[in-house]
Amino acid sequence: xxxxxxxxxxxxxxxxxxxxxxxxxxxxxxxxxxxxxxxxxxxxxxxxxxxxxxxxxxxxxxxxxxxxxxxxxxxxxxxxxxxxxxxxxxxxxxxxxxxxxxxxxxxxxxxxxxxxxxxxxxxxxxxxxxxxxxxxxxxxxxxxxxxxxxxxxxxxxxxxxxxxxxxxxxxxxxxx
Amino acid sequence: xxxxxxxxxxxxxxxxxxxxxxxxxxxxxxxxxxxxxxxxxxxxxxxxxxxxxxxxxxxxxxxxxxxxxxxxxxxxxxxxxxxxxxxxxxxxxxxxxxxxxxxxxxxxxxxxxxxxxxxxxxxxxxxxxxxxxxxxxxxxxxxxxxxxxxxxxxxxxxxxxxxxxxxxxxxxxxxxxxxxxxxxxxxxxxxxxxxxxxxxxxxxxxxxxxxxxxxxxxxxxxxxxxxxxxxxxxxxxxxxxxxxxxxxxxxxxxxxxxxxxxxxxxxxxxxxxxxxxxxxxxxxxxxxxxxxxxxxxxxxxxxxxxxxxxx
Numbered sequence: 298x299x300x301x302x303x304x305x306x307x308x309x310x311x312x313x314x315x316x317x318x319x320x321x322x323x324x325x326x327x328x329x330x331x332x333x334x335x336x337x338x339x340x341x342x343x344x345x346x347x348x349x350x351x352x353x354x355x356x357x358x359x360x361x362x363x364x365x366x367x368x369x370x371x372x373x374x375x376x377x378x379x380x381x382x383x384x385x386x387x388x389x390x391x392x393x394x395x396x397x398x399x400x401x402x403x404x405x406x407x408x409x410x411x412x413x414x415x416x417x418x419x420x421x422x423x424x425x426x427x428x429x430x431x432x433x434x435x436x437x438x439x440x441x442x443x444x445x446x447x448x449x450x451x452x453x454x455x456x457x458x459x460x461x462x463x464x465x466x467x468x469x470x471x472x473x
Numbered sequence: 474x475x476x477x478x479x480x481x482x483x484x485x486x487x488x489x490x491x492x493x494x495x496x497x498x499x500x501x502x503x504x505x506x507x508x509x510x511x512x513x514x515x516x517x518x519x520x521x522x523x524x525x526x527x528x529x530x531x532x533x534x535x536x537x538x539x540x541x542x543x544x545x546x547x548x549x550x551x552x553x554x555x556x557x558x559x560x561x562x563x564x565x566x567x568x569x570x571x572x573x574x575x576x577x578x579x580x581x582x583x584x585x586x587x588x589x590x591x592x593x594x595x596x597x598x599x600x601x602x603x604x605x606x607x608x609x610x611x612x613x614x615x616x617x618x619x620x621x622x623x624x625x626x627x628x629x630x631x632x633x634x635x636x637x638x639x640x641x642x643x644x645x646x647x648x649x650x651x652x653x654x655x656x657x658x659x660x661x662x663x664x665x666x667x668x669x670x671x672x673x674x675x676x677x678x679x680x681x682x683x684x685x686x687x688x689x690x691x692x693x694x695x696x697x698x699x700x701x702x703x704x705x706x707x708x709x710x711x712x713x714x715x716x717x718x719x720x721x722x723x724x725x726x727x728x729x730x731x732x733x734x735x736x737x738x739x740x741x742x743x744x745x746x747x748x749x750x751x752x753x754x755x756x757x758x759x760x761x762x763x764x765x766x767x768x769x770x771x772x773x774x775x776x777x778x779x780x781x782x783x784x
Contacts, residue, residue: 412539439529440537441531
């Protein structure tokens with residue numbers, strides 16, 4: 298690695314942006330971390346969420362468009378909190394269910410971590426579907442039920458179940 | 474169905490749904506074999522099966538646990554969130570808020586978060602790879618597809634003529650010939666465009682359009698278009714988690730590092746005036762920053778988990 302000293306061109310816009318961000322950080326970080334603390338109940342989690350929200354705010358190029366930074370931070374933080382809680386719920390329910398399966402061999406922490414990552418991905422994809430479509434897919438994919446049986450359970454036609462499964466496959470499989 | 478999904482993939486999904494049904498008829502199996510004999514179809518089928526394999530399914534030991542976790546209700550979390558934040562979120566209305574949501578890329582066609590590279594494909598099969606923290610919108614320019622790289626970097630292997638717009642305000646545009654591989658990226662205030670195989674016509678913010686031939690790499694900034702010494706491989710090193718810098722001002726280098734670092738990286742004081750050349754790995758950025766601080770007379774200060782200052 299070598300280095301040479303040259304003067305970069307003046308870049309007024311990034312400077313303004315940096316100023317906006319550091320002003321906003323000083324003004325709102327404590328406030329946001331405190332609101333998150335009230336919501337999630339743990340100081341460390343609250344700081345992580347507040348930091349992540351600022352990181353996303355910092356990614357906005359057109360910062361001049363932000364009229365109410367705190368409102369935007371709140372919106373970002375809401376989504377992050379939801380994702381954070383959702384991941385915890387999924388992980389907890391998954392581990393609970395595993396613990397109740399004595400025949401299941403012990404998975405390594407890495408395997409569990411990968412499995413939870415995958416759960417989060419599938420969950421996010423399936424959340425775009427209707428409750429019925431989601432349930433139809435879970436019954437088909439994880440419980441191995443046939444279309445006729447799923448149709449009976451959900452009170453819909455078999456062809457509807459096929460549509461649901463197709464929707465779920467489409468949602469879970471990112472286009473190449 | 475996802476609009477951008479190639480026909481082979483849509484058909485693979487259809488076949489998966491059909492073959493899941495009760496015992497398929499011999500005629501159906503023959504039809505599937507004929508469909509699968511086309512290499513493109515076989516590839517789509519293999520990709521879908523691989524995805525399904527990762528998702529787990531009936532028969533794997535923990536299938537029940539997966540289903541149970543996926544059934545955990547979402548509603549109470551949403552209610553708690555609404556209660557917890559009260560009216561705060563309602564304040565985000567009007568043009569500023571909408572523009573900001575757009576700027577965040579929550580509505581972008583392709584979007585990657587910090588540290589995560591991604592891949593995609595246009596309707597005509599044109600493969601697209603994009604760097605971490607990248608946002609790309611897909612549009613049309615007449616009959617040509619138009620990719621708007623709002624932020625980050627991309628590498629596209631154009632199947633047919635393709636329009637590119639680079640930067641939040643599309644400050645640089647280019648038209649790419651079919652068969653060309655083009656890498657484009659935004660770092661700080663500058664745009665890097667590299668061409669392999671075909672050609673591209675570059676429209677800089679000022680001056681005349683300029684033709685780029687295979688093997689050419691240029692850098693566009695407020696001062697105009699300058700040739701860059703980076704090879705196509707160097708300009709696309711990010712596809713392997715590397716960054717090649719050629720006399721890049723430190724603030725711009727940190728901007729590129731920021732795609733792999735949650736939080737802000739900023740240079741101040743004398744450090745901000747330095748230009749850096751070198752090859753950096755992006756996977757363990759803390760190690761890279763440490764290496765930088767050892768090689769240069771700069772100090773690294775961390776403010777919480779959010780802000781890292783180099784002075």
